[in-house]
Amino acid sequence: MSNPVVCCDSIEVSMDVGPDITDITRQLASVAQRANVEDGSLHASVIGSTGSLTTIEYEPGVVEDLKRAVTKLAPPGIDYEHEKAWHDGNGHSHVQAALLGPSIVIPVRKGGLALGTWQQVVIINHDNRSRKRRVEVTVVGRSSTDGLVKSPI
Amino acid sequence: MSNPVVCCDSIEVSMDVGPDITDITRQLASVAQRANVEDGSLHASVIGSTGSLTTIEYEPGVVEDLKRAVTKLAPPGIDYEHEKAWHDGNGHSHVQAALLGPSIVIPVRKGGLALGTWQQVVIINHDNRSRKRRVEVTVVGRSSTDGLVKSPI
């Protein structure tokens, strides 16, 4: 049996004014692959207090429905104490992101992400301006090379 | 000190039409035990985009209260874009699951799950049909056997 490995990486995502929802499954799968982890766990956390991570069936209908639900949770245009002090118009963004949460854990199995067929990992930008968002990714697991250099297939 | 170990496992749960809430604490504790991990962290993620994981005091009152709250977050019977395209009647299920999130991290201490006395890990099926739900579980931690074969007690 191979010893556990820990690999750290990050991805960046250019995002529109919130609520904006982007599928990052492929980028996270690439991180797992580069980490050369066969089985284990991928931890992703969005940097900044107006972003969040979750999973959805990434199709236009669910994307729109989730945007509406997130907006209903903390609508722009009502009174926020944050705005009274900072006047940056994103009081709702902070509340939405805090309720959804910044981190997620995805299983790694056979070198790939274990997700449902219609389940994708998404990042949500809740901020009231476009943002380049960074997601820090840590993969913990058993190496697929067992300490040996794998010859090319 | 022993080297860290990573163990991967999964459990399956038969669930009713959502919102249905099932206590999976015992099954997760069994996974931790089989992993032979003394101290570390258990990561659980539900496969599929209409399930979620959280912790509650698992008694009939809280179970009913949480079902109501989840239904209020995204009620069935209002307009969902997902349903306009797919006509499967589960637009609300997708939104509910995305807001709660698919993953959870539970500490492992002294070979068991570290939870409050009245705190249980639950899986929620949000889908509008009964489902057999799979939860992938990864345990990372220090082995309790320190690399030695433990003799039977």
Next chain:
Amino acid sequence: MSNPVVCCDSIEVSMDVGPDITDITRQLASVAQRANVEDGSLHASVIGSTGSLTTIEYEPGVVEDLKRAVTKLAPPGIDYEHEKAWHDGNGHSHVQAALLGPSIVIPVRKGGLALGTWQQVVIINHDNRSRKRRVEVTVVGRSSTDGLVKSPI
């Protein structure tokens, strides 16, 4: 390259009647530092079913806005089945905590927590009484000492 290490620790936080929100970033950073982990992942889970963890910009405006949003999610004073059986007046606390979730994953980079400049880790006490809350913390990562005893700087 150093072998992965797993370190387990816990912190305690004295909290007021909920919703009360406390910044625990510094305490978690101390745990990461004591763990002597250079790069990896910190997992924090609150013990008990009426507490939760998330990240926010910890300033009085956002703290107040999040308290209001959490209260709106599950207000005290409406009917809860939990209270009909237990009469402890905290039906709303259970629902709020379940919706936000008990656990969070924070990246560890260069020996510190990787967070945005205006992003802090907070614990929320949702209970209707003051509580001393315990958070179990597990750090998984690569040691900064590579197995050697580091001489004092």
